[in-house]
Amino acid sequence: MGIAALLWRDVRLTPQMLERWTESHLYPRAALRYLKALDPGPRLLNHYNWGGYLMLHAPEFKVMIDGRANTLYDEKTYLDYVALTSGREGLSARLAQYPFDAALIPSGSSKLAEVLASPRYGWRAVYADPLATILLPPGSPRLSRPLPRAEDVEVDEPDWLIARGVATANSGDRAGGRALIEAAIERDPLLVRAYGELARLDAADKNAAGVAAAIERGIAAEPRATPTLRLLEAVAYDQMGDPARALGALEQAVPRGPFSRPDQVETQIQTLRAQLANR
Secondary structure, eight states: HHHHHHHHTTTOOOHHHHTTTTGGSSOOOOHHHHHHHHHHOOOEOOOOHHHHHHHHHHTTEEESSSEEEEETHHHHHHHHHHHHHHHHHHHHHHHHOOOOSEEEEESSSSSSHHHSSTTHHHEEEEEEEEEEEHHHHHHHHGGGGOOOOOHHHHOOHHHHHHHHHHHHHHTTTTHHHHHHHHHHHHHTTTTTEEEEHHHHHHHHTHHHHHHHHHHHHHHOOOGGGGGHHHHHHHHHHHHTTTTHHHHHHHHHHHSSSTTTTOOOHHHHHHHHHHHHHHH
């Protein structure tokens, strides 16, 4: 019993038990809120990692696929999904096979949003935040009516507050941006990227103590996210031009466990060590 107690000492159950046991910060909560207000129709081209989340929180939408991938869906659906999301040749034919009413796909890391919005395909991006983008296909009946304004729909949605905070800070109002990010944390203290954004703001002010404090706040709120938060800390120190502190943060960011993939972080550590040795 004593060993079990030690193993569970850093496991938080409250508040927000479900969010603590899932990587809720990776789900498109703000985008889904907008998608519901948009009401484009049920057929959705979605990121497979979000399929289960969408089925739970928005059963009115019919997802193309979910995280069970080819264990539940037939091989054709799975391979078509892979081809669609990679933007390979034959995209037009596959889109014709699946008459989607909308697409909810990752921002930034996926090229699909850019491909769909190109003149060749003519989809229209109607919403975007740092996590997710919503697009409507050409000829969508929803484009014939005024679209909801994101600021009216999102209001106090934490993801949206973070996006506004980043934009506000980037426009030169760092204090205003910080206030919006703090408001997001007040509504959802488990949003890991919010602490990373605070660290980024402190890095812009060359405030190493502020960077460390922001990351420690995040770790105190969500200990499971410690490796991710240490990576964000390293990025902030790198932004400051402080490779020694960045190395210290990276050394604490190496993921451990049977399913961890530490290779990339360890490579970054070796690169930084070499740079510091050659200075």
